[in-house]
Amino acid sequence: MVKKVGVLILVFSALLVLSCDDELKPSENNVFDAIPLLENIVDTHILPEYDTFNKDLAKLVAAKDAFLTNTTEVNLVSLREAYLQAYTTFQAAGKYDFGLANDIRFYLNLNSHPLNVEKVESFISTPESINLERIESQASQGFPAVDYLLNGLGTTDSEVLAFYTGSNAENYTFFLSKIVDRIANLTQQIVTDWENNFADIVKNDAEFADLIYNNYVEYFERRLRSTKIDFPAGKFSGIPNAKAIESVFKPEESRGLLLEAFNSARTFYLGTENSTSSWSKILLDLDEKGLDARIKLEFIEAEIALNALNENLSSQVETDNTLMLAARDALQDLVILFKADAVSVLEIPITIVDNDGD
């Protein structure tokens, strides 16, 4: 009998040694088929969205160049149009904060608001001090800075134009050129990286599903909900700050940008008409119709709450902040479904917690 027990213990130690390695190591997700999902995410969301955005940026750069060669009101107006168009398609392309985008702080460099106007002014007055690479310069560049340069310098077109024709014109054109080029350049780096090999890497490695889901939820919570609504509404301080909205120098565009971001986030969940797989379809395949229906319903509720806002979010904050908070709560309902319900069905670790359980 001693021998039998001995053999048993030997076998079990061997098994334990074999099994030891995989403890706590995040293994790839096995609840759903990740590869087709990833292919769809890359081919029908990420690549087309970056592509559209990049093309709009090419137009923005061209419009900027045209404006700088010929500082007319007509060119200013078309530059503004190109800027708004690019800012609009950025709302979709800005969702993907992983890989190179995360390394170069793509979103934060392109869209940190509120803008640090003081620093922007000091960059303009002393061009040799311009250093956009530094983290401290994050809030002094990107679309908010372009917004300032095109909409914030004066109330009429001629007032704005005066800055680009007056005595300090060189400094203003230099900075405008610099930040527009930087937006285009950072974006081009990411587009190139995706085209070179990152698309293939992501499509062939199921572990990216967890990462992309986490990234999506984080985007939804931190950017869509917090920076666009919570901060202006003063959710974390109790003190509303109408100046914290996006497009603050042309505030009537702010809700439009918010809706654009929201719709893009919804499409990401539902999939486009070309998608053969999406998060929504995954839930349906897992026989989670109830959860999927609830998420879709909450998206509708959130859409209603967002549409109830004034197109100028700044004046919405000032006149009736409760609507802002209501919109925020509607988005929060989705955050709860994404972070509690869906993760327990999909078994996606929201953060990999390194500790024993029992």
Add this chain to the structure above:
Amino acid sequence: MLSNYLHKTTKAAPIAVFRILFGILMCASMIRFWSKGWIEQLYIAPKFHFSYYGFEFVKPLGNWTYLLFAICALSALTVALGYKYRISIIVFFLSFTYIELIDKTTYLNHYYFVSILSFLLIFLPAHVYYSIDALKNKKLQVTSIPQWCIDALKLVLAIVYIYAGLSKINSDWLLHAQPLKIWLRTRSDFPVLGSILHYSWVHYFFSWFGMLYDVFIVFFLLKKSTRLYAYFFVVAFHVLTRMLFPIGMFPYIMIACTLVFFDVVLHEKIIALLRKGIQKFGIKKHGIYTSNNSYEYSLKGLKLVQGILILFFAIQLLLPWRYLSYPGELFWTEEGYRFSWRVMLVEKVGIATFTIVDSDTGREFEIRNNDFLTTVQIKQMSTQPDFILEYAHKLRDHYIKEGIITPQVYVKCYVTLNGRLSKAFIDPTINLANEKESFAHKKWILPFDGTIKGI
């Protein structure tokens, strides 16, 4: 008959083997915990710790925590060696239990198991055979000990298994195979078995097998004719759970501890093997004795120990039933959930967002939990009412210091339980700053809509 039983003796080898294995495994556990960086992560890094009600005086020790772990590991080692056993096991019990009491975020049933087992070992003569103490002190050397000493260890194991089994007799576990269904289908990368782990019948099979195993394994271990097969199941069961789930050292501990059910022959052979091994290292002068003495407690000591053990086992037997005195669904409220061998019964995910309202100005703002808690703490806090209350009080105190005279604290909390859709968990209109912690039912926990039938 009782007095006959109390005078019955048995050979001392099993308890010596038990002591050695327990000590070695505990020492290894401590070193493992240390080497994974968990001391820093769980006990030093957090700015705030969640205390057990009534044990708020147990404070984190900062960098001294390392010393505490060192003491704990060292005492486990001297327990294994049987060196100054009584002091060692007391130090081990105290240091280990202190560590566990620092923060209930890290509560695990198996830590509780270690605590109560080491408490029990304080009163048992585990050092009278094959130990440094006995080698040095001829008076200690005996070959037999009272039968009830061994049986007390078996009883602890029986309580753990049977209560764990009984708690699995509920509709979620048996009729819906939850939460195993959620957990198992994530493991289809598992060798051999992996390919079948997403089949529904496998989830049901594991659930039912797990329940039956827990309830009945002790009876098969007790019976000589089935013992070896039962032990085979013990090993297979724990190895499998070890491989499927991140449960650390617990399976090793159970596999080692259940050896106590075997009779003396096996344990004497284990000791003989150990001696041979150790002698090969050149340590020749350690013997075991063949004289036929039995360990005798002093009369006073015996009464004291037996009194303590009766109380100890009464508590162990009754504590898991305390949940019956609370209204509402146990898995939802978790009132009376801990210290009851409820292992792997619930899969919960929660989101708790706290709002502070300044009573004087009406200013209101939301809290970002990351500013106060670690990820592990947030995860535990979001699904357990006592954590939520303690955190709310912490926030209240923090903002009083920040200058808000009477901060109100509200929470919006949503929780999923065993695959159900998330539901509101805490009454969002209750100002938690004014609620007091106690053993009474927390009325601000919102009722659970579903039903879970069973024990």
